[in-house]
Amino acid sequence: MLASITPLGERARGSRWGVTVAFFAAGSVVAAVAVGALAGELGRLTWPGPSGRWEPRLAVLAVALAAAIALDAGAGAGAIRIPSVRRQVNEDWLREYRGWVYGLGFGLQLGLGVSTIVATAAVYVTLVAAWLSGDPLLGAAITGAFGAARAASLLAGVGATRPDRLVALHARMAAWRRPGRLLAIASQGALLVIAFLGFAG
Numbered sequence: 001m002l003a004s005i006t007p008l009g010e011r012a013r014g015s016r017w018g019v020t021v022a023f024f025a026a027g028s029v030v031a032a033v034a035v036g037a038l039a040g041e042l043g044r045l046t047w048p049g050p051s052g053r054w055e056p057r058l059a060v061l062a063v064a065l066a067a068a069i070a071l072d073a074g075a076g077a078g079a080i081r082i083p084s085v086r087r088q089v090n091e092d093w094l095r096e097y098r099g100w101v102y103g104l105g106f107g108l109q110l111g112l113g114v115s116t117i118v119a120t121a122a123v124y125v126t127l128v129a130a131w132l133s134g135d136p137l138l139g140a141a142i143t144g145a146f147g148a149a150r151a152a153s154l155l156a157g158v159g160a161t162r163p164d165r166l167v168a169l170h171a172r173m174a175a176w177r178r179p180g181r182l183l184a185i186a187s188q189g190a191l192l193v194i195a196f197l198g199f200a201g
Contacts, residue, residue: 003170004094005103006160015099017158023100025151027107032147033140035112039130040139047134057132058198064128065192068121072185075121084118111147120184125191 005024010017047057074080089109093102109115113123126146130139160166 003157003166003173004091005106005154006157006166006169008160008162008166009094010099011161013094013099017099020099020103021151021154023103024107024154025148027104027109028111028151029107029144029147031108031111032113032143032150035127036130036143036146037136037140039127039143040133040136043131043134043139044136047132055198057134058195061125061129061132062192062195064125065188065195068125069185069188069192071121072181072188075181082118082121083124085115086117088116107151110150113143113146120181122184122188125188 005017005020007017010020071080071082075082089106093105097105113127118124123146126143130142133139133142156172157169160169
């Protein structure tokens with residue numbers, strides 16, 4: 001997706017990169033907020049009363065994080081696959097629609113987190129965290145941050161205004177694939193420690 005929506009590509013399609021990215025960001029955040037609010041509401045209905053006890057929830061979060069770390073590490077080694085649908089956004093839209101239309105459409109799909117290929121199990125942890133919050137507003141904030149981060153990834157392509165810069169962008173993306181996976185695993189590990197300390201405390 002990042003390699004498809006660049007200033008060079010948008011100019012070639014007669015669209016404005018800034019407009020496409022803005023609509024992508026809006027779609028991504030709106031979809032993420034909606035799914036997080038739903039998860040938070042489900043959590044409100046499934047977690048017992050206003051006891052204020054977070055220990056059981058932190059224990060569940062710790063288990064989810066440990067499972068996600070194992071999945072991401074195994075997927076990185078090529079040993080296992082992260083559970084996921086096997087579809088991507090329809091790239092034919094790039095030729096058929098205006099930039100703001102496919103920007104919004106792609107953003108809505110990717111903002112949901114699970115309607116396209118899931119590259120990291122951290123996506124599932126985000127949904128679990130929204131559910132564990134037991135609050136639609138807090139759940140929306142948790143997944144809304146995910147949607148905003150997903151949209152912000154398009155900003156990495158801001159400099160791809162010429163073919164050579166687009167090639168360089170592809171090279172950087174390839175070079176960052178493994179470090180990015182390791183960073184995701186390390187971040188989940190740090191959250192696991194925090195969740196464990198909260199549970200133990």
